[in-house]
Amino acid sequence: MSDWSAKNPYISKLNENWILNGEGSRKETRHIVFDLGDSGLEYKAGDALGVIPQCPPELVQGLLDACGFSGEEEVETHLGDCNIREALTNRYEIHRISKKWIGNLGDRIAPDSPNIEIRIVGRHRASTEDGELLMDWSGSGVEDDVPEGYVEIGSASDPAEDLWRSLMDDADAMEDYIWSRDYIDGLADFGHIGFTPQQFVDGMDRLKPRLYSIASSPDFEPGTVHLTVAIVRYHHHDRDRTGLCTGYLADRCDVDESEIGVFMSPTRSFVLPEDNSTDxxxxxxxxxxxxxxxxxxxxxxxxxxxxxxxxxxxxxxxxxxxxxxxxxxxxxxxxxxxxxxxxxxxxxxxxxxxxxxxxxxxxxxxxxxxxxxxxxxxxxxxxxxxxxxxxxxxxxxxxxxxxxxxxxxxxxxxxxxxxxxxxxxx
Ligand SMILES: Cc1cc2nc3c(=O)[nH]c(=O)nc-3n(C[C@H](O)[C@H](O)[C@H](O)COP(=O)(O)OP(=O)(O)OC[C@H]3O[C@@H](n4cnc5c(N)ncnc54)[C@H](O)[C@@H]3O)c2cc1C
Ligand SMILES: NC(=O)c1ccc[n+]([C@@H]2O[C@H](COP(=O)([O-])OP(=O)(O)OC[C@H]3O[C@@H](n4cnc5c(N)ncnc54)[C@H](OP(=O)(O)O)[C@@H]3O)[C@@H](O)[C@H]2O)c1
The missing domain is CATH 3.40.50.80 (Nucleotide-binding domain of ferredoxin-NADP reductase (FNR) module)
Incomplete structure (x- = not known):
């Protein structure tokens, strides 16, 4: 037996990745075959395969651009320090905004203090020569109190504060909000308060592997694991979106090329009867x-x-x-x-x-x-x-x-x- 696991996945390649549906079907259900190579991975009929997805690179780039980050900025994550591009690609679920992340905005979007916090976000200063991307500054909010050359963006009458409060006060509104939004949408609503790279990743959901029931017997299909995967696609707020793992498998995993982390998730209960004569x-x-x-x-x-x-x-x-x-x-x-x-x-x-x-x-x-x-x-x-x-x-x-x-x-x-x-x- 091998000791590949969710934390130490075997890097596999695909032998097959094709659509099982007939022409004209509005569903996309794929037959996906992983090569077990020399992994030593074993399984039985009834087991599941864990697949570790990666976030879409265009979404990662979109977030970096929106925040004015280069991608090289170091952040602390649950898996140790890394640059923010790596964190957004492999460590967090960036396709679905989290409640915790929205909650975290509280200190800055609706401060208790009567003072108005003003933040100048990187996008507005992207052209500065010293490359400094963020500056915090608190002031009274009156016009004269804004340093020359800077733009005041946040204020007590900020509609984002009202939105934030309505989400925090109403669990259904929060569910509705996060159901159809990712962090691009979140930045459209709240990005003006500005984020350091660390503030941006804090509170995001950790990226989790997805499990798939294995569609093959190791004795019938030696050396490979077959899956039957329903691809999740939907359209919200004028953008096409996909489920994290199914979008990854369907749109960015090429046969013989892509390297995909996998591990076995054995079952103890969902097994064939020991007695071969049982119906x-x-x-x-x-x-x-x-x-x-x-x-x-x-x-x-x-x-x-x-x-x-x-x-x-x-x-x-x-x-x-x-x-x-x-x-x-x-x-x-x-x-x-x-x-x-x-x-x-x-x-x-x-x-x-x-x-x-x-x-x-x-x-x-x-x-x-x-x-x-x-x-x-x-x-x-x-x-x-x-x-x-x-x-x-x-x-x-x-x-x-x-x-x-x-x-x-x-x-x-x-x-x-x-x-x-x-x-x-x-
Ligand atoms: C033991 C086990 C076995 C499994 N076996 C299989 C299998 O054999 N084949 C298979 O295809 N799946 C299987 N699954 C499900 C699989 O693990 C994933 O959950 C599924 O592929 C979706 O993953 P995703 O990352 O693409 O989607 P995610 O990014 O996790 O998103 C899925 C979420 O999107 C939501 N969603 C769907 N439509 C919309 C919409 N219109 N708007 C907003 N949100 C929407 C769904 O509610 C869901 O919460 C299995 C799960 C388990 C636990
Ligand atoms: N818990 C989950 O997250 C979960 C679980 C399963 C599937 N899905 C998602 O659903 C999509 C398709 O999944 P899938 O291809 O496996 O098929 P599916 O949606 O499970 O549908 C398979 C068949 O089951 C039918 N069905 C719907 N309700 C049923 C019920 N109450 N009793 C019996 N049959 C019922 C469907 O009919 P109608 O559609 O015509 O009603 C369809 O003919 C994917 O996007 C997948 O990710 C999500």
Whole structure:
């Protein structure tokens, strides 16, 4: 075993990075293959891969320009000292403004003192010969009290102070504000108060790795790790934006070239049954298909005799039937014994995986009663919750239990005692 970790990631390259969706799809779901090279990294079907993203260089440059920094200024960070360009690229999440950073503005944007703090920001002095970028100065705020040649920017009637107060006083307004804004937006609203490089990074969220359920079995795809990644793209305040890691993987990670930090995140619970003759039911719409591709590869390698039932769903068959060729080949070969597909945007009514579970309730109950494992992967907030309640309804209806008994059977019996209802939801 190797000792690569989030703090000491293996620097991997990509073998593949392509869009799984059909032409015309409005989704961008990518198949991304990492090369494990001589890392010694090992994994099993069901594990996740940690990926360490980097912030977009144009966003880093935009922030440096807006603040009048060269990028070479030293700052203190949770990982030690470094220059601010490195800090904004690899140590902080600069694509989403943090509450703490906004809170930190308090001392300077709404000072308790009746004196008005005036700050002259670097942009306004970018042409000074001595290269000094910032100057703090407090005065009464009356016109004559401003040194000659300087521009007064902050004042007690500053609308930014009102905005700041409204965010600090109203949690919903704060959530709304940070939901769609990055630090470029933050500087547009508050940048005039001026920042030293250290003040600018203090309070930003630390950059965190993202986890992805592995979509391959190490025995079927030796030396590589496959992922199924839904790219997050949105448009706010007249700019296109992406999720940090998915934007990085989609837009800035080139096959055979880019160096990407990765590490394994092993699971103890989301595993195949030890007994290869045990049946499994897998519910994995959208990117939830990922670990089930891994499970199916592994069941093929193991020549498992247990039956495999796959529920998959997404918007349309044409656009979002992920891994169609492989799934159809496995259905033809008999590896997939039951295959139910829910297309939510193909007709007038939403068809979701749990609707198909309901239609097949009796058979699902028979499989479970016979010892089958039940797996769910994908969206935690809606899909997994609805699949959970549908499973309870099925157990109640076909297992002859009251609603309460079925809930107990599923949540205590299957989940906790027998550990054969397993979820990988996010
Ligand atoms: C165990 C585990 C397994 C996972 N497996 C997978 C997997 O197999 N495939 C996969 O694709 N993902 C998977 N994920 C999710 C993945 O880790 C990331 O969370 C996801 O890729 C988004 O990361 P990001 O850095 O691109 O987005 P971030 O920069 O973290 O941004 C995502 C945020 O953007 C927000 N957002 C979305 N749309 C908008 C909008 N219109 N306006 C403003 N904000 C918006 C979302 O609410 C979310 O909070 C998994 C997560 C876990 C914990
Ligand atoms: N917690 C998270 O942050 C999280 C989790 C999962 C996905 N996402 C984001 O969502 C985007 C796409 O993800 P994805 O491709 O994996 O697909 P997805 O959004 O999970 O959608 C897959 C399928 O599930 C359907 N669905 C929606 N609500 C459902 C419900 N209550 N029960 C059952 N099925 C339901 C969708 O239908 P409709 O869309 O037609 O309703 C779609 O057909 C990505 O941007 C991803 O990052 C975020």
């Amino acid at each position: 499994i039911i897998m519910v994995g719409p959208g990117t939830g298909i990922a670990p089930f591709r891994a499970f199916l590869q592994q069941r093929q390698v193991n020549a498992s005799t247990g039956r495999n039932w796959l529920f998959f769903g997404d918007w349309t068959e044409e656009g979002e039937y992920l891994y169609r060729d492989e799934m159809e080949a496995w259905t033809d070969s008999g590896l997939i014994n039951r295959h139910d597909l829910a297309w939510s945007r193909a007709g007038p009514d939403k068809v979701y995986v749990q609707h198909l579970m309901k239609q097949n309730g009796e058979e699902i109950w028979n499989w479970i009663d016979n010892g089958a494992y039940f797996y769910v992967c994908g969206d935690k907030n809606y899909m997994a919750r609805d699949v959970h309640s549908t499973l309870i309804e099925i157990c109640s209806e076909y297992g002859g239990m009251s609603g309460e008994e079925a809930k107990e059977f599923v949540e205590t019996g299957l989940m906790k005692t027998e550990k054969r209802y397993l979820r990988d939801v996010y």
